[in-house]
Amino acid sequence: MPDWVDVCAEDEIEEEDVIRFDHDGRTFAVYRDETGAVFCTDGLCTHEQVHLADGLVLDDTIECPRHNGRFNYKTGAALRTPACVALATYPARIVAGRIEVAV
Amino acid sequence: MALAGTTYPKRDYSLTGPERERAIARGLASAEWYHSDVPRKEMKTLMKRSDGPALRDTVLWLALLAATGAGGVALWGSWWAVPFWLAYGVLYGSACDSRWHECGHGTAFRTDWMNDWVYILASFMVMRNPVSWRWSHARHHTDTIIVGRDPEIAVMRPPEIARTALAFIGLPDVFRHFAVLWRNALGRFGPDERDYIPEAERPRAIFWARIFVAIHLAAVLAALLSWSLIPLMLVGGPRIYGTWHMVLTGLLQHGGLAEDVLDHRLNSRTVLMNPVSRWIYWNMNYHVEHHMFPMVPYHALPRLHALIRHDLPPANRSMAEAYGEMIRALVRQRREKGYYLRRTLPPTARPYREDLHDDASVPRTPAA
Numbered sequence: 001m002p003d004w005v006d007v008c009a010e011d012e013i014e015e016e017d018v019i020r021f022d023h024d025g026r027t028f029a030v031y032r033d034e035t036g037a038v039f040c041t042d043g044l045c046t047h048e049q050v051h052l053a054d055g056l057v058l059d060d061t062i063e064c065p066r067h068n069g070r071f072n073y074k075t076g077a078a079l080r081t082p083a084c085v086a087l088a089t090y091p092a093r094i095v096a097g098r099i100e101v102a103v
Numbered sequence: 104m105a106l107a108g109t110t111y112p113k114r115d116y117s118l119t120g121p122e123r124e125r126a127i128a129r130g131l132a133s134a135e136w137y138h139s140d141v142p143r144k145e146m147k148t149l150m151k152r153s154d155g156p157a158l159r160d161t162v163l164w165l166a167l168l169a170a171t172g173a174g175g176v177a178l179w180g181s182w183w184a185v186p187f188w189l190a191y192g193v194l195y196g197s198a199c200d201s202r203w204h205e206c207g208h209g210t211a212f213r214t215d216w217m218n219d220w221v222y223i224l225a226s227f228m229v230m231r232n233p234v235s236w237r238w239s240h241a242r243h244h245t246d247t248i249i250v251g252r253d254p255e256i257a258v259m260r261p262p263e264i265a266r267t268a269l270a271f272i273g274l275p276d277v278f279r280h281f282a283v284l285w286r287n288a289l290g291r292f293g294p295d296e297r298d299y300i301p302e303a304e305r306p307r308a309i310f311w312a313r314i315f316v317a318i319h320l321a322a323v324l325a326a327l328l329s330w331s332l333i334p335l336m337l338v339g340g341p342r343i344y345g346t347w348h349m350v351l352t353g354l355l356q357h358g359g360l361a362e363d364v365l366d367h368r369l370n371s372r373t374v375l376m377n378p379v380s381r382w383i384y385w386n387m388n389y390h391v392e393h394h395m396f397p398m399v400p401y402h403a404l405p406r407l408h409a410l411i412r413h414d415l416p417p418a419n420r421s422m423a424e425a426y427g428e429m430i431r432a433l434v435r436q437r438r439e440k441g442y443y444l445r446r447t448l449p450p451t452a453r454p455y456r457e458d459l460h461d462d463a464s465v466p467r468t469p470a471a
Contacts, residue, residue: 048133048245056150056398065398067241068209080209082241084301
């Protein structure tokens, strides 16, 4: 059983957007897609440790704000150089209007 | 205003020398840079991608290339051909740089394959390996004008003014660029290239270098077989006779400003320009804004400028004004080690890491 951690209220993340979530000395990025479903990945780009939460959510991708490297935030796959290494992903869910992640 | 003679040795701008270690030791490599505050909602609007503006500009660009090229060929041998070649040269040898740049960032179009194909075409025109330069430019954004880390510092200290002037006619750049493509085509990479291109990417770099070299050699062969300059006027040649606008605008990006700072407001220059130059240059005259927020597409940079200009040094009001200050600085840098144009932030701006901008911390001697 994963340990679920409370992130924020569901409506604190707009659809097709991302926020930064720091927990237990680590940093994560929590996303909502255009249907409202939620997802979670590591918070830093695997290329050069830039916070992805400052980047652009476009369909299923997150674009790093510094070098425009892209990842599929649902699978973690690196899609565009200079991002070459996949992001770690974590389970995310909505419970009673709150977003929770298992990190 | 003497141009001859400098009074100090050149800094080591290589990526494998002592300046690299010095930059890392000072915490300047892959560091945290200053960003003006922009509310997330507004930034999302600015970052929004669409195909419309770049499609319009690219169709116009390709149509003008075809029309001016055809006009130059049709009127070959007559003075009437000259304006056609002048226009074709700039559209090929200068506009390629901004298309290369924006599509390399992946921000010009919303559709990825459009970014990728225009990027390849523009890379060919500007004679840059499309794989190597993607990595080189990523480093330029990580470590902008950090000596020993940034592979794209155009004006090094002390400035070589005659060499910089020759760049307006593509010399010796065009031969240097072709030599790099040739070397890559043979599967060889220099020490700086090995520093920023991952090994897994090198086969792709070799592939594109071979294609680019082959097309240029085919143009040379066609010129020899037809005993005409027309093939070289159309392919490769514009990188010499039409490159002046790329250099005119490109030198202003960072020329004469601070090295080794972590604030794009201090090492980059925003210049207000005429609309024709802005179209050729795809708004890269908003260079501070571009470096601070590289995910904002070129067509949104004027809006970004309006939003954050209270936090930026005043923009140069024209290219003439910017060249005036830059040339004076470059001439002074010939004689005076450590001199640079110190940007003054407006009272409404937030300062950041001013210690790096202070005279005392600017290197006055090359690293030992």
